[in-house]
Amino acid sequence: MQLTPNSSSASKPVGLTNRLGGFIDRTFQYWTIAPLVITLLLLVVYPIFQLVRMSVSEVDIVIGRAVWEFVGLKHLETALQDPVVPVALKNTLVFVIAVVIIETLLALTISILVSRSKHLVGLYRTVLLIPLLVPPIAIGTMWRLMYDYNYGFINQVLAVFGSAGLTWTADPKLAMPSVIVVDLWHWTSFMFLIILAGLESLPQEVNEAARVDGATESQILRFITLPLLRPTLVTAIMLRTIFAFKVFDEIFLLTGGGPGTATEVISLYIYDVFSGQFRLGYASFLALGLALIISIFVIFYRRLGRRAQL
Amino acid sequence: MKVSWMKKTQGGLFLTLSLLVVFSFLLAACGPAATTEAPAPTQAVTRESPTEAADSTATEELMPLPPITILINESPWLAGFEALVNKYVEETGHQVNLNRTPFNGMLEKSRNSVQASESEFDILTLNEQWYMQFYADGLVTPIKEIDPNFELDPQIIEYEWATRWNPELGYSSQDGELYGLPINGNIMLFFYRKDLFEEQGLAAPQTWADVEASAQKLHSADMSGYVVRANPPNWEFQAFLASFGGSVIKLDEQTREWEVTFNSPEALEALNTWLKLGREYGPANYADNGQAEMIALMASEKVAQMVLVGAAAPDFDNPEKSTVVGKVGAVPVPGATIGSNATMSGIWVMGIPHNLPDERKEAALAFLTWALSKDAQLFYAQSGAIPVRQDVYEEMANDPTQGWWMKAMADSTPFIHAQPRLAETPQIIEVLDRRLKQALISEITPEQALLEAAREIHKILTDAGYQVKPLAD
Numbered sequence: 001m002q003l004t005p006n007s008s009s010a011s012k013p014v015g016l017t018n019r020l021g022g023f024i025d026r027t028f029q030y031w032t033i034a035p036l037v038i039t040l041l042l043l044v045v046y047p048i049f050q051l052v053r054m055s056v057s058e059v060d061i062v063i064g065r066a067v068w069e070f071v072g073l074k075h076l077e078t079a080l081q082d083p084v085v086p087v088a089l090k091n092t093l094v095f096v097i098a099v100v101i102i103e104t105l106l107a108l109t110i111s112i113l114v115s116r117s118k119h120l121v122g123l124y125r126t127v128l129l130i131p132l133l134v135p136p137i138a139i140g141t142m143w144r145l146m147y148d149y150n151y152g153f154i155n156q157v158l159a160v161f162g163s164a165g166l167t168w169t170a171d172p173k174l175a176m177p178s179v180i181v182v183d184l185w186h187w188t189s190f191m192f193l194i195i196l197a198g199l200e201s202l203p204q205e206v207n208e209a210a211r212v213d214g215a216t217e218s219q220i221l222r223f224i225t226l227p228l229l230r231p232t233l234v235t236a237i238m239l240r241t242i243f244a245f246k247v248f249d250e251i252f253l254l255t256g257g258g259p260g261t262a263t264e265v266i267s268l269y270i271y272d273v274f275s276g277q278f279r280l281g282y283a284s285f286l287a288l289g290l291a292l293i294i295s296i297f298v299i300f301y302r303r304l305g306r307r308a309q310l
Numbered sequence: 311m312k313v314s315w316m317k318k319t320q321g322g323l324f325l326t327l328s329l330l331v332v333f334s335f336l337l338a339a340c341g342p343a344a345t346t347e348a349p350a351p352t353q354a355v356t357r358e359s360p361t362e363a364a365d366s367t368a369t370e371e372l373m374p375l376p377p378i379t380i381l382i383n384e385s386p387w388l389a390g391f392e393a394l395v396n397k398y399v400e401e402t403g404h405q406v407n408l409n410r411t412p413f414n415g416m417l418e419k420s421r422n423s424v425q426a427s428e429s430e431f432d433i434l435t436l437n438e439q440w441y442m443q444f445y446a447d448g449l450v451t452p453i454k455e456i457d458p459n460f461e462l463d464p465q466i467i468e469y470e471w472a473t474r475w476n477p478e479l480g481y482s483s484q485d486g487e488l489y490g491l492p493i494n495g496n497i498m499l500f501f502y503r504k505d506l507f508e509e510q511g512l513a514a515p516q517t518w519a520d521v522e523a524s525a526q527k528l529h530s531a532d533m534s535g536y537v538v539r540a541n542p543p544n545w546e547f548q549a550f551l552a553s554f555g556g557s558v559i560k561l562d563e564q565t566r567e568w569e570v571t572f573n574s575p576e577a578l579e580a581l582n583t584w585l586k587l588g589r590e591y592g593p594a595n596y597a598d599n600g601q602a603e604m605i606a607l608m609a610s611e612k613v614a615q616m617v618l619v620g621a622a623a624p625d626f627d628n629p630e631k632s633t634v635v636g637k638v639g640a641v642p643v644p645g646a647t648i649g650s651n652a653t654m655s656g657i658w659v660m661g662i663p664h665n666l667p668d669e670r671k672e673a674a675l676a677f678l679t680w681a682l683s684k685d686a687q688l689f690y691a692q693s694g695a696i697p698v699r700q701d702v703y704e705e706m707a708n709d710p711t712q713g714w715w716m717k718a719m720a721d722s723t724p725f726i727h728a729q730p731r732l733a734e735t736p737q738i739i740e741v742l743d744r745r746l747k748q749a750l751i752s753e754i755t756p757e758q759a760l761l762e763a764a765r766e767i768h769k770i771l772t773d774a775g776y777q778v779k780p781l782a783d
Contacts, residue, residue: 060447062448063448066425081769148603149595150607150610150612165594169595170594170595171595171597255598256541258540258541259540259597259747260744260750261744262751277736277740278421
């Protein structure tokens with residue numbers, strides 16, 4: 001085939017257009033999601049980048065300007081020498097383990113009972129949902145009043161039975177359990193909702209087949225319901241663990257971390273370092289550390305979840 | 311069919327409730343704003359200098375001062391401050407807006423405002439533990455930069471130089487530059503059940519030994535002899551500490567070196583006294599009482615004596631809140647010995663942000679100058695707030711309703727002590743609170759508490775670049 005110069009020159013734009021069209025076709029999907037990706041980068045990635053940057057810097061506000069000074073791993077050294085950090089981490093772990101285990105067991109029990117109930121399921125669900133709807137600040141204040149040694153509802157009830165009443169938030173041995181009780185009241189309904197949804201989505205045919213084969217209710221629960229519910233439980237526990245690690249409002253209002261350091265948790269300490277002491281760099285380092293600890297738990301739960309699905 | 315009807319009803323109910331909530335929010339948003347919208351300026355003053363502008367009663371029209379906005383905390387003295395602002399508006403015609411904010415949001419709002427290109431507030435109300443950072447970082451304007459002729463009336467109490475900042479030393483000192491003006495003169499007073507003391511033939515305590523003797527006599531199952539403030543404990547304890555001749559840190563004027571003195575024998579004596587009073591004569595929950603709980607204990611006849619902020623006094627005389635109206639007395643906080651009394655400053659100052667145009671700064675200073683005048687302060691005190699002038703306290707000491715505690719305020723002025731006033735004060739306070747709380751619940755011994763706190767404070771100062779003497783173990 002012989003191409004005339006004209007035809008050659010005419011085919012060039014066609015080829016260019018085709019190539020351009022092909023490029024647009026191939027990359028169209030990326031162009032369409034580009035605004036979302038850019039927004040996501042701005043809203044999520046950039047703040048995280050700033051947090052990381054702050055965690056290796058000293059940040060001070062001088063005459064209205066933020067002055068950044070790179071300090072490398074100085075904050076790690078500070079954290080290792082900080083006497084509050086190990087106490088706060090220990091208290092946080094105790095709190096997380098206690099509330100996650102107890103809430104899971106409580107919520108599982110309630111969910112099973114409610115799912116088997118034939119009447120008033122909507123009412124149970126609504127009533128159990130109420131604690132989740134109350135703002136944490138109101139919960140903290142309400143329980144603080146209930147725990148009050150002199151005027152609190154709980155001690156007044158105990159007084160009716162002749163008891164002298166307990167120093168719920170003043171006794172170092174009682175303070176953490178008191179805080180945990182408030183958290184159970186607040187968050188068990190969250191676990192309940194997730195687990196109930198999981199229970200209701202399980203296929204009933206398997207249970208019916210098991211019953212036909214003579215399985216008892218406890219056998220059905222142990223060998224069918226719980227294994228099938230495992231992915232849901234893993235998700236619920238994972239979410240609850242993340243939230244529990246970040247507990248702040250309730251403890252801030254109930255005990256302020258006291259008495260002594262009995263309920264000092266890491267989020268409370270980060271708040272104090274950030275807002276009270278205005279050590280932005282060190283507070284960011286601690287926040288990043290907390291995020292890393294939570295990430296370890298999340299990875300663990302994801303693996304557990306994958307195994308559950310296999 | 312029935313289920314479908316129920317679902318429809320539930321859906322309708324949900325929709326109605328949702329609409330009601332949204333409508334309520336809209337109504338609230340359209341309602342009166344949270345700020346005090348003062349009437350538009352009706353009277354202008356000659357503006358030569360802000361001080362003169364405030365004092366002037368001239369109606370000669372030149373230029374009205376721009377409206378100002380004050381960031382103010384929601385506290386028991388807010389009503390008195392609002393009354394003062396209304397009086398200013400009435401007298402001068404200048405417009406003042408108030409941004410009322412709970413204590414917990416004050417610091418964040420203040421910081422945000424000084425980081426903006428132009429502050430939304432013309433006056434920031436700064437707490438005892440915050441203003442050092444604002445002074446040190448130049449976030450509020452030195453008063454003399456706004457008005458070089460400004461002179462502070464000697465009757466205005468400076469609360470051991472809470473108003474000043476010496477950048478060379480990095481702390482508040484008498485020779486420092488004037489950065490803030492006091493607006494609320496909170497100091498501690500010693501409150502006691504006057505009626506019970508009279509019944510028992512006891513005199514008002516002057517020393518901690520007197521306090522213990524009274525506590526022994528009055529302590530019973532229904533009545534605590536004394537209650538310590540455990541949430542947070544540092545403020546009250548520092549009064550004990552100062553009365554025993556101790557301090558947290560000390561500046562050597564000769565060498566310009568700091569010394570951490572929190573682990574001194576005086577501090578140990580002070581801590582043992584404080585712990586003994588708190589544990590032996592306190593309520594069962596002695597480790598968990600903050601200011602609000604302490605007020606409630608006194609107002610409900612459950613405690614005989616306590617050290618508390620002077621501003622609590624009106625609560626004891628409020629028949630809606632108290633069953634001890636007229637039964638409470640107040641004197642200066644006792645000392646280790648007679649005359650070694652110490653009360654800690656816990657005042658609020660007002661600062662003018664650095665990031666304001668000159669005319670707004672001048673308008674802000676005009677208000678402050680007026681607010682600190684004797685007449686204004688007298689009105690302020692009568693309106694239930696805590697003034698900052700000695701002559702006002704002395705005059706109010708004869709007031710039939712407030713005289714009982716205003717006299718104690720007037721008598722306390724010579725004993726006012728400052729907390730450590732460095733940019734690092736919030737860090738130091740965190741250490742004090744934590745270690746004192748641990749000592750209070752016997753998590754650690756008093757000696758350990760003092761030594762560990764001293765070590766931590768020493769590190770804070772050293773890391774911040776101060777010259778610090780080695781710590782005496």
